[in-house]
Amino acid sequence: MNTLSYKTVSANKKTVNKEWVVVDANNEILGRLCTKIAMMIRGKHKPGFTPHVDCGDNVIVINADKVKLTGNKFSEKQYVSYTGYPGGQRFISPKELMAKHPERVIEKAVRGMLPKNRLGRAIYGNLHVYAGAEHPHQAQNPTTI
Numbered sequence: 001m002n003t004l005s006y007k008t009v010s011a012n013k014k015t016v017n018k019e020w021v022v023v024d025a026n027n028e029i030l031g032r033l034c035t036k037i038a039m040m041i042r043g044k045h046k047p048g049f050t051p052h053v054d055c056g057d058n059v060i061v062i063n064a065d066k067v068k069l070t071g072n073k074f075s076e077k078q079y080v081s082y083t084g085y086p087g088g089q090r091f092i093s094p095k096e097l098m099a100k101h102p103e104r105v106i107e108k109a110v111r112g113m114l115p116k117n118r119l120g121r122a123i124y125g126n127l128h129v130y131a132g133a134e135h136p137h138q139a140q141n142p143t144t145i
Contacts, residue, residue, distance in 0.1 A: 011050040016043075018126075019057045020142035022135070026063040029070060030109055037061065037106075038113035041126050054119065058126045060142055065102035065131040069094060079108060103129035 021040060025033055043049050043056030069077070078091045094105055106129050114120040128137065 009048065011048045011053050011055045013053065016048075016050075016053060016055040018055070020060065020137065020140040021057050022060045022062060022142045022144045024063055024144070025061050025106065026066045028067055030067050030105065033067065034106060034109040034113060037127070038110050041110065041123050042114065052119065054123050054126070056123060056126060058140070058142075059128070060135050060137050061103075061106055061127070061129045062133050062135055063131075064106050064129050065098065067102075067106060102131045 023033070023037060023040075037059050039045055040059050041056045043054070046055060049055060073094065075093055075095050077094050079094070079097065081090045081092075082088055083090065097105055107127065110127055111124055114123055128135065
């Protein structure tokens with residue numbers, strides 16, 4: 001057999017096949033759900049994965065307000081942010097964040113699992129999280145997982 005005939009095929013922006021996927025977060029554990037979402041957004045579940053190209057799917061997460069955290073993390077975990085001013089370090093627990101913006105808990109978890117570069121920031125745009133069961137992406141004909 002001619003071993004020179006094997007070629008590694010790298011995907012690029014034009015050849016990649018991006019799909020739309022709906023994920024229901026109802027009664028799912030936050031970390032386990034978000035690792036699967038991060039892999040789908042990155043495209044690692046596809047055989048033609050290319051590390052330097054946005055080859056992942058567009059993921060729609062519904063029922064983000066019904067996601068669960070194990071142990072005491074719901075009240076004891078802390079998200080840290082900084083306003084930029086002296087003494088401007090702010091802390092918020094998932095319990096408080098779920099009361100105000102339930103979709104941000106999933107967004108923060110997935111963002112932390114993506115690469116910290118310009119590709120990771122571009123890939124993050126493929127995530128669409130909604131607190132309820134409705135989403136405005138019906139025209140894309142998403143498949144349900």
